[in-house]
Amino acid sequence: MTHAEFQDLCAAHALGALDGEERGALEAHLAECAACRRLVAENVEATAGLAAALKPIEPPTALRDRILVAARASTPRFTGPRAVIPSWAVPAAAAAALLVGVWFGAKLQEVSKGPSALQAELEKVRGDNAKLREEIETNRRTLAELQTKEVKFMADAAMGEMSGGIGAEAALGKVFWHKNEVHVMAAGLPMPPEGKGYQVWALVDGMKPMPGNVFTPNAAGAMAGAGEIVGIPQGKVVKFAVTVEPIAGVKEPTGAMIMTPMEKK
Amino acid sequence: MSQLYERYSAAALATATRVLGDRVEAEDVVQEVFVRIWERAADYDTGRGSVAAWVMSSIRNASIDRIRRRDAQRRAVDASAAEPRAQPEKGEFPEDLKRVNAAVAQLPPDQRQAIELAYFEGLSQSEIAARLKQPLGTVKTRVRLAMQKLRAALAGLAEVPE
Ligand SMILES: [Zn+2]
Numbered sequence: 001m002t003h004a005e006f007q008d009l010c011a012a013h014a015l016g017a018l019d020g021e022e023r024g025a026l027e028a029h030l031a032e033c034a035a036c037r038r039l040v041a042e043n044v045e046a047t048a049g050l051a052a053a054l055k056p057i058e059p060p061t062a063l064r065d066r067i068l069v070a071a072r073a074s075t076p077r078f079t080g081p082r083a084v085i086p087s088w089a090v091p092a093a094a095a096a097a098l099l100v101g102v103w104f105g106a107k108l109q110e111v112s113k114g115p116s117a118l119q120a121e122l123e124k125v126r127g128d129n130a131k132l133r134e135e136i137e138t139n140r141r142t143l144a145e146l147q148t149k150e151v152k153f154m155a156d157a158a159m160g161e162m163s164g165g166i167g168a169e170a171a172l173g174k175v176f177w178h179k180n181e182v183h184v185m186a187a188g189l190p191m192p193p194e195g196k197g198y199q200v201w202a203l204v205d206g207m208k209p210m211p212g213n214v215f216t217p218n219a220a221g222a223m224a225g226a227g228e229i230v231g232i233p234q235g236k237v238v239k240f241a242v243t244v245e246p247i248a249g250v251k252e253p254t255g256a257m258i259m260t261p262m263e264k265k
Numbered sequence: 266m267s268q269l270y271e272r273y274s275a276a277a278l279a280t281a282t283r284v285l286g287d288r289v290e291a292e293d294v295v296q297e298v299f300v301r302i303w304e305r306a307a308d309y310d311t312g313r314g315s316v317a318a319w320v321m322s323s324i325r326n327a328s329i330d331r332i333r334r335r336d337a338q339r340r341a342v343d344a345s346a347a348e349p350r351a352q353p354e355k356g357e358f359p360e361d362l363k364r365v366n367a368a369v370a371q372l373p374p375d376q377r378q379a380i381e382l383a384y385f386e387g388l389s390q391s392e393i394a395a396r397l398k399q400p401l402g403t404v405k406t407r408v409r410l411a412m413q414k415l416r417a418a419l420a421g422l423a424e425v426p427e
Contacts, residue, residue, distance in 0.1 A: 008409060011408055011409050011411075011412035011413065011416075012383070012390055012405065012408050012409070012412075014412070015380055015383035015384050015408065015412070016326070016329070016383060016384075016387065016389075017383035017388065017389050017390045017393070017408060018389065018390065019389045019390060019391050042416050042419070042420075043412055043416060044318055044322055045315060045318045045416075045419055046365055046412060046415035046416045046418075046419050047318070047321070047322060047325070047380075047384055047412075047415075048315070048317050048318040048321040048322065048365070049364075049365025049366050049368065049369050049415050049418070049419070050369060050380065050381065050384045050385070050415075051276050051277075051279070051280040051321040051324070051325065052276060052317075052321075052363065052365065052366040052369075053365075053366045053369040053370065054276065054279040054280060054283055055279060056275035056276050056278075056279050057275055057278040057279045057282055057288075058275050058278075059274045059275065059278045059292065059295065060292075063274075063278075063292050063295065063296060064270060064274070066296055067270065067295075067296050067299045067300060067303075070296065070300045071299070071300050071303040071304070
């Protein structure tokens with residue numbers, strides 16, 4: 001087939017409407033023809049008009065909430081040279097899922113192991129049935145409240161990403177912040193040296209690094225937590241980094257940068 | 266993320282509902298796609314096309330994938346049932362897509378039908394030909410002409426010669 005003949009197939013390809021043989025031939029041609037790739041992209045762009053021509057359906061609020069919670073619980077994905085999914089990703093995702101609402105850290109931990117532990121007890125102690133049920137219900141409601149707060153925060157929050165520094169090449173982190181409230185999630189971290197933890201910093205050009213909380217990762221190398229960073233200016237580019245510091249935290253960074261702001265390509 | 270959702274979720278839900286004919290499944294697809302978009306936002310390459318097209322083709326493809334996994338019996342959804350209910354207008358599309366939207370409305374019915382069967386029902390050109398009992402060549406021409414007009418609208422050009 002000639003280039004002109006391939007061009008004729010680009011529209012149908014963008015619609016996913018080419019039959020087997022033609023599709024195979026065009027895909028092979030696309031691998032080496034930038035002009036046809038561009039034409040397919042333009043056609044894909046035009047197909048969005050078909051979606052735009054439909055009468056919009058306003059989604060229920062519950063859907064938005066579900067998405068924000070699910071998005072928060074998911075771990076970021078590696079691309080490029082580090083595209084292998086590291087083994088930590090699985091426990092980290094599980095840890096992150098548990099930590100939805102981590103702003104109320106201790107409280108949530110209590111709650112998140114609540115229902116199942118209580119459920120087991122429920123079977124043992126039949127006499128206390130009613131009381132335990134009540135407790136489960138209270139825990140469930142507290143968890144729901146925490147999730148609602150989290151969802152509200154997420155709706156307003158901006159996101160920054162961090163990659164691992166020297167000695168923590170596999171690490172990856174996300175920071176969500178709104179005004180002074182900062183939530184941090186990271187995975188793939190090594191254990192810090194004895195007596196040390198990981199301190200979060202907000203970085204703004206022309207300003208001193210602003211200190212945040214000190215966190216320690218769990219056994220799986222995942223770390224999540226929230227706190228305040230005072231003085232984050234509005235309307236400026238804010239980046240985040242993590243350094244190795246004494247558990248008590250410091251006012252200015254002194255240790256190695258274990259996580260650095262991720263540079264966008 | 267939040268802005269992206271405000272802007273495109275209503276159109277996304279309409280598209281998924283149109284393809285799947287089922288609101289619950291459509292909401293599942295919208296959730297799946299928006300979460301995936303969130304995870305990959307950092308990889309999004311602006312050179313690749315508009316965010317609107319990225320969101321909409323992700324929704325469309327995920328919906329078609331799902332329909333293909335479905336039982337063949339359930340696929341026979343009455344087209345009228347798939348028609349979205351009247352809802353408040355929402356979801357502002359960028360100007361250029363609104364032009365395409367207008368161009369869709371102006372397509373000759375047979376051209377519009379051909380590309381809608383491909384886009385919303387995932388049919389190939391030969392399947393469309395069989396469904397419409399038309400020669401394959403006729404379907405190919407309709408698809409090509411329809412898409413040519415939509416692309417012209419997107420580029421802000423006047424009607425292209427046939
Ligand atoms: Zn070519």
